[in-house]
Amino acid sequence: MTVAGAPAALRTLVTSVYAGGDLTKAASASAAAALEARTPATGPVAATAKVGSWMGTPVAVVTAGDDVTLAVGPSWKIVGGWWPSLGVAKPSLGGGPRWVLAIGSDARPGQPLERTRADVLQVIGIDGRGGGGVMGMARDLWVPLATGGKGKINAAMVMGGPKAQVSTVAKVTGLPVEGYVVLGFPGFKQVVDEQGGIPIVIPRTVVASHARDLVIKAGPQTLSGKQALAYARERKTLPDGDFGRSRHQGEVILAAAVKAKLAGPIAIPGALSSFSKVGRSNLSAEQILTFAAGLHQLNPLQVGRGVAKGAFGWAGQQSIVVLGAQARSLFRSFRDGNLS
Template sequence: MNSLPRPLGRLIAGTAALALLTACTSGSPATPATSSAASSGSSGPSTTAGSPIEGAPAELAALVRRIYSGEDLGSGASKTAGAALKGRKPANVPVTGTATTGTWKGARVAVVTVGDDVTLAVAAPSAKWRVVGGWWPSLSVKEPSLGSGPRWVVALGSDARPGQQLDRTRADTIQVVGTDGNGGAGVMGMARDLWVPLSTGGKGKINAAMALGGAEAQLKTVRSATGLPIEGYVLIGFTGFKKVVDEQGGIPIVIPKAVNASHAKMVIKKGPQTLTGAQALAYARERKTLPDGDFGRSRHQGELMLAAAVKAKLAGPAAIPSAMTTVSKYAKTDLDAEQMLTFVARFYKVDPRKAGRGVAQGAFGWASGQSIVVLGSQARHLFADFKDGNLS
């Protein structure tokens, strides 16, 4: 297991930063009300500036006030959120805060901040708002409600070219992102030439599963290879990745060593900078000029995810709905709004000293007339280390 690169590690520690380890939360600070929810059928008008919960649709504001008044939330909360809030101590003061809203695959999502409290809510199309998680120290709720135990999601990058189906080509990027639910987290890259049993049958390079059976087949293959009960996937292509990065203002990062991205005909300079979508994609895809080839490429992809996490942490949880809206436009996923929102929010509770990254590697070999990476002890030890959702 590899520790964080020192410059990036210092930045994370210095800002207490580790948020979502994918480009999904690399958003800029959001304004109290975002237009995405208003244009997607939000329930009732948003409250006006100066009202108790700025930016919240009337129905959502009423639901949040019920949290603080101690009322029974009933169907207004998920099972886990309702259980966490059951023993809360009601507040006897007016509730003031802000809300940001967005969308995820047709559903509305919201983050409501009241002091140090954060409430996460979703509303399926034509349904009412429902609290699905959050943390409420002001109400003496001791632990965050963000799903129980370790959780993992795999971030997939497709190498689809124009005219090709996004989930019927090879997976150019395979990064497993996890948290342990106790402040620990990790990002694990998978060398795309790992020779493993495929969920579609037989053996092959791990990234071939998607070309043969789609994103679900790729997810099942990664689950089987790692032994991790990965919750779901988020898949994005080259064009979508660039657009997400650019629409979210780029990725600030410290590049430890200059990279000649030969395939993109550009050089990514050493040092602190903000990468555009094209630059970030070039950094994530280059392997031919790297001394460790595909292993180095996977390492670079992990560095980008951690850099996006730093930016997200600095923006705060309020930026999540805007970023989810952006990613939702370009990504394919099997994660619903509740899963994605609570998974993303987990990273705001991570202790940077309990987070790390690694790349599943192996020795080079030969099978079926092609060069492969043999799944060996290094990768198996890494998988075992990640079973608690933590790579620190």
């Protein structure tokens, strides 16, 4: 077997997948169970590996025809994948449903990325059966905070960091959010530009008032990092304000997911490496690798999006959004990891 681009230890591990044999000590429990009944390959197999890094941990995706093997280093271990050529019926990707919280930090130069208000709160879910969703949380939602008391939902990160933000979102929504990924404004622009922009169809022209009236025209285009950030942050010129901004953020995330799906799983290590240079996360390499690969299994027709809304109100001198029936209905709909 040939495995182009793989270090020796990874090449040996992938060869053992196709040759047969016990993988109990060389794979996660779920991946080993999925591969236990595989039928070894009978002919030559040519595979290609791409190696990257997630928060300092080596990660790899190996493709061979329609097969995909996900591995984590430095002592290489198989953590998931799908192997139709070996007769493995279902992908092994950590099960489902699963949810991850994407956070956009409002940190300015010199401020800590993980201790400023969350400008973006988007819950990304997959159901493990080809469906998923992206749910935005209006940042002015007035909710019980994991750090104690009540406040605007995006204040949880200021008081207790991203873990407190995850705990707050999980308690409010009832969804067992697995962990978080967080980026600041400069990091977001850098990741988008390094990945070649985001192809998207803009429903209507937006003038980003906070970005020196940058015009983002309606229609199909590929947004640069600067344009994508402006589109995701604009609210003052939108008829529904912060709700519209949250909707735009969901659109950008879904457009990025579609681009990733078209690029194929082999592009995952590069994207994770790019994020790791500027972002933060409490997800392990195994968690993020299987979750990212799970996004490649999505059927675009089975992926929905929504924004948790509410009525406007006041808490002292603060303008707030009060959770209502619409938001609670949305949370219930997302409990299977699917909003389509």
